[in-house]
Amino acid sequence: MTKKLRMLNILKWHPKKNNIPAVPTFKQNLQERRFVDAGKHLITREDRLFELKQDGIGSKMKLVEEEEDSEARLAKDYEDWLESVKQTLENSLDFQSPEEQEVLKEAVQAILQEEEQDMRWEGFQEKERPPWRPRRCKQNHEDLLKRLVQRRMEEAQLDSSIEINSSLQQSIICKAKRLKEDLMKVATWVSSCYPEQENVCQLYATLYHKTFSARLREITENTLCDEDCVLLLQLVNEDYPNILNGKMLKEVIDHSKLDPLLPEDKIAPLEQQFLTIEEREVTKCLHKILEREETAWKEGELPQLRDQVYCCDQAIDVIQCFHKHVEYAQKVLGDETKAQRITCQMRHFLTDYKAFHAKAMKSKQANTEAVLMVNLSCLIQCRDYITNKAHLFPEDVKTDCLSLLATMIKGSHYHFTSNMLKELKDLYRKVGSSEWLKDSEVVCEELLAKLDRHIQKFNNLDKMCCQELLGGMHKEFLAEYVRKMMKQKIKLSDKTQQQMAASSLCINSERIHTYFTAAGSNMDWLKDILPNLAGLLKLQDPNTIKLELASLMKLYPDLSECHISAWLRLKGNLSPSDLKKILETITFSKDQLREMQDSLQFGKSFFSIVRVK
Structure with missing residues (x-):
């Protein structure tokens, strides 16, 4: 027992070794994937070897052999590290x-x-620096990433759940999908492994972009079927920009630095084909x-009524068909201007529509x-669509389409208003008579x-169309009324008759206006035509008449000398000399006439449709 205790005491008395942790070797660092520390080992060794070379210690054969062995080992270790x-x-x-991120x-x-070690030796001559420098690790890193990207794009597999017939489409779609997924990985966590100044997201984006672009260029070397052509354009102009402009990628990738x-x-x-x-x-x-529509008309079919209003399915169909294709073309081409070429088809359609419209107007079918x-x-509806979507059309196409539509609309209005005037012809003879x-x-x-009996048939028109048609009929009705008055079937010989006629004109004007506005006309400004003309009948002093005429000519730029002459001749007590003096004051220069014609396009044009001899 005593011997055992003595032995333990001896062990306790024995001094302990220092517990200083051993410095990991190069191989240990490499095995644990501590690449920075392993790299430092290599840099320290290469500095020592280069210093030996510079000091000339290698003159002795034995040391030379040792140096060569050391350089060989360094090269081998570096290769393992790399x-x-x-x-x-x-x-x-x-x-x-x-852990993998670390x-x-x-x-x-x-x-x-x-x-950094390469940069230390920048500017030195070849003999003055280690023969293994520069190692160009950063360039090798970029080359490696390039090969990595190319491999991943080549190995991209399409989701088996997606049904696509064309092998070319499968290739394009799976590569686009891989590109998007990998760039998201880079932006999500790979980028955090690199210093910000390295801009690794932009580097990866450039590599994927170039690889994808090269593949697409190869594809375009062959003639593509229509479906493949559309897919490729849609990818280039819509899908790919959407990938780069996604919420996360947009913040870390400057796609303006990428080539098309x-x-x-x-x-x-491809655009021409599309x-x-x-x-x-x-x-x-x-x-x-x-x-x-033409077949239905020839077979005598009547338009369908929905809620007592004629259904205009062709307008809906025309606009939807046209707009759908133009909008689709804008997306696929990524350019509104290029898509405008399709709008020429609207001009061709309206030209054909005009021929159908002309045939229908001449027909006597029920x-x-x-x-x-x-x-x-x-x-x-087509006119309003083109007006509201004017940016879709080249200027010449828009002008031609609106011109065709205006001609057809005017023809339709003329058809209905001329029928109205024919039915009222006998009654109009009484206007301006005794x-x-x-x-x-x-x-x-x-x-x-x-x-009223004539326009009852327009009750089935939609509100917008009825409003415009009745507005035109309101104007024509009033124009014919004024024209009949200007035929001078009566002479208002004195002030009393002139005031009585003026009062009648004002009363008639109010009733006509009330009727048409109740029916649907929105031409509110027409209510002042007859009262303004009535005011001329009541005036007796020629100078006052001149002043009133000057005001009216500003209101109605198309009020001509012929109109004024015809109207003032109703005043039987206005002498020929006074009438001549009044008319002499109504002079227009060519420039004024031109300005008048321009203003008619935007102002209140009425008297131009009042035809007087």
């Missing part, structure tokens, strides 16, 4: 755990450390709509009136009563 770093980088887009950070820092995915000489033929496809589709669609009403609604002077209210009531 291989391990490369493997880390090659797998970087598959890493997921925080390893990638080590690899990146080790490469940058090597780059396809150069102009490659994409132009536009030809779309033009063909639009033409076919619009032709079917017109053919359907359904013609109803068909023309629906056509009018279609024309107005019978009218005796009892103008009865004459006006008779006109409106017969007019």
